[in-house]
Amino acid sequence: MDYKNIKVPAGEKIGYADGKLQVPKNPIIPFFQGDGTGPDIWRATRTVLDAAVAKAYDGKRKIAWCEVYAGLEAIKRYGKDTPLPEETLEAFTEFRVSIKGPLTTPVGGFKYVCLVCAAEQNDVDGKRPDVCVKCGSEWVTPRFRSINVAIRQKLDLYACVRPVRWLKGVPSVVKHPEKLDIVIFRENTEDVYSGIEFEHGTPEQKKVYEFLTKEMGKKFRPDSGIGIKPISVTGTKRLVRMAIQYALEHKRESVTIMHKGNIQKFTEGAFRDWGYELAKKEFRDRIVTEAELWDDHNGKMPAGKLLIKDRIADQTFQQLLLRPDEYSVIATPNLNGDYVSDAAVAQVGGLGVGPGANIGDGVAVFEATHGSAPKYTGKDCVNPCSLILSGVMMLEHMGWQEAADMTVAAIEQTIMNKTVTYDLERQMEGARKLKTSEFGAEIVKNMKAAVHA
Numbered sequence: 001m002d003y004k005n006i007k008v009p010a011g012e013k014i015g016y017a018d019g020k021l022q023v024p025k026n027p028i029i030p031f032f033q034g035d036g037t038g039p040d041i042w043r044a045t046r047t048v049l050d051a052a053v054a055k056a057y058d059g060k061r062k063i064a065w066c067e068v069y070a071g072l073e074a075i076k077r078y079g080k081d082t083p084l085p086e087e088t089l090e091a092f093t094e095f096r097v098s099i100k101g102p103l104t105t106p107v108g109g110f111k112y113v114c115l116v117c118a119a120e121q122n123d124v125d126g127k128r129p130d131v132c133v134k135c136g137s138e139w140v141t142p143r144f145r146s147i148n149v150a151i152r153q154k155l156d157l158y159a160c161v162r163p164v165r166w167l168k169g170v171p172s173v174v175k176h177p178e179k180l181d182i183v184i185f186r187e188n189t190e191d192v193y194s195g196i197e198f199e200h201g202t203p204e205q206k207k208v209y210e211f212l213t214k215e216m217g218k219k220f221r222p223d224s225g226i227g228i229k230p231i232s233v234t235g236t237k238r239l240v241r242m243a244i245q246y247a248l249e250h251k252r253e254s255v256t257i258m259h260k261g262n263i264q265k266f267t268e269g270a271f272r273d274w275g276y277e278l279a280k281k282e283f284r285d286r287i288v289t290e291a292e293l294w295d296d297h298n299g300k301m302p303a304g305k306l307l308i309k310d311r312i313a314d315q316t317f318q319q320l321l322l323r324p325d326e327y328s329v330i331a332t333p334n335l336n337g338d339y340v341s342d343a344a345v346a347q348v349g350g351l352g353v354g355p356g357a358n359i360g361d362g363v364a365v366f367e368a369t370h371g372s373a374p375k376y377t378g379k380d381c382v383n384p385c386s387l388i389l390s391g392v393m394m395l396e397h398m399g400w401q402e403a404a405d406m407t408v409a410a411i412e413q414t415i416m417n418k419t420v421t422y423d424l425e426r427q428m429e430g431a432r433k434l435k436t437s438e439f440g441a442e443i444v445k446n447m448k449a450a451v452h453a
Helices: 038-056 072-078 086-095 147-154 203-215 233-249 268-282 290-297 313-322 334-346 385-397 401-416 436-445
Strands: 015-017 020-022 028-032 064-067 097-100 112-114 140-142 159-165 181-187 254-259 287-289 306-312 329-332 355-359 364-368
Touching (some): 028 038, 038 385, 038 401, 038 436, 086 097, 086 147, 159 233, 233 268, 233 329, 254 268, 254 313, 254 334, 268 287, 287 290, 290 306, 306 313, 329 334, 364 385, 401 436
Parallel strands (some): 028 097, 097 364, 181 329, 254 306, 287 306
Antiparallel strands (some): 015 020, 112 140, 159 181, 355 364
16 A cells, blocks of 8 residues: 555565465565664664574575654654554554564653653643753653554554563572563453543543442442443453463463452453353363363373463462462463563563563564663663564564574573673673673674574
C-alpha cells in the first residue's frame, strides 16, 4: 500500500498461512527507534542483528529494515496530536514482524506530556504550553494513556511473551540465578489495562457509583475512582492455548496458570477454570493436570506429557525466589503478568537484560521491556541488551535460530569478558566500561562464524 511518511525498502513481505509464518530470505521488517535512549540502543541492536544474520547465513539472508514512527518522531512528522499514526499500525500488520524501542508513557493526571524529557504539565494561561516548562522543548503533546497499550489493543496482540533466564556473567542479587529459566505469557488486551476508568467527581463516575450501589447492592466509598476489570473466556483461552503450544513445541516441563482467584473469583478465578478447560479439551492426549498427577499417577509424571498446574499470584512470587526451577511456562492475566515479569527479571540482572514480544495471530511486535529513560537521551551509555535480546526473540520467531543462538553466545562472551555498559560495570570488579555503541561492536567482535544455508 501507499504510505505518507514511510519509505518501504526493497525486500519481500513475510507471509502467513495455516497458522505459520512464511519468511523469505530478505524480509521487510518495520522498526521504530523509540523515545529517550531509544535511538542509542536501536543503533547497537541493528548493528548486532545485521552482523548475526550475515555471519550465520554467509550473506544469503538479510533484513530489509523499514523505518516507521511513533512517539516523538511521529509527532515531528505527523503533528503534535499524533503519537501513534495509523500508517505505523498498518505497516505492522502488512509486514507481520516488527521491532520497537522504548516509548514515553505518562503517569499522572496532567493534561500534557513532553516527549523529550517526559515532564507532565497542565495549561499555561488556559492554553496548551508552547514549550515544555522543564526542558524548553516544543514537543509537548496532549496526554495519552499509553502508546504501547494502544499498539497491543489495536493490533490485537493478545500475548505479551517474556522469557526470563540468566546470561552467563551477569551480576545477580540471588545466589543461583541459573535456576530461573521461565517464559511468561501475559494476557495483553484485558484486565485493568482495558482502560475502563471513571474519575472521581465526574458525572460518569456518579452514574457508575449509583448503579453499583443502588441497583447491584455493592458498598464502597462514594469518593472513589472506579475501574472495571474485564477478563473473558475468549481472551483467556487464546492466551493459554498459545502458552501450551509453546511449551509443547519447546519441550518445556509445565505450564502454570497464575491467578488471584481466591479473592477475584469471577475474573481471575475464572481465568484459572477456563485455562484448565481449554487444556483438557484441546490437548487432552498431551497434558496431565496436577490433580491427575497425584490422583492417577502417584505423583510420577507420565513420559512425554506436559504438566498443567495453577498457583495463587502471591505464592508464585515467593516460589520464584525459593524454588525457581519448579516453574517453566507461566500463563497469567495482564496485571499479574506485568508485576511478575519485572520481579522475575530482577533475579537475573534487571530490565536491562529483559526481552519481550507482543504476539497475536500472524502479527508480532518485539520490544525493549524498559522505559525510555529520557535523562540519558543521546548519552550513548545505556545497556542495549533488552532490545538486542528482543531481536533474538524476533529471529527465533522467524525460524532463524542459528543467528539467534550466535547472538546470545556473543552477548554472554562479551559480558564474561567484563566489557560492559555502566550499569553492569559498577557491579563487576575489574570490568571495563563501554558506551552503548562500543558494547554493540564488542558483541559483533565476539561472534563466531557458523555458516548455514
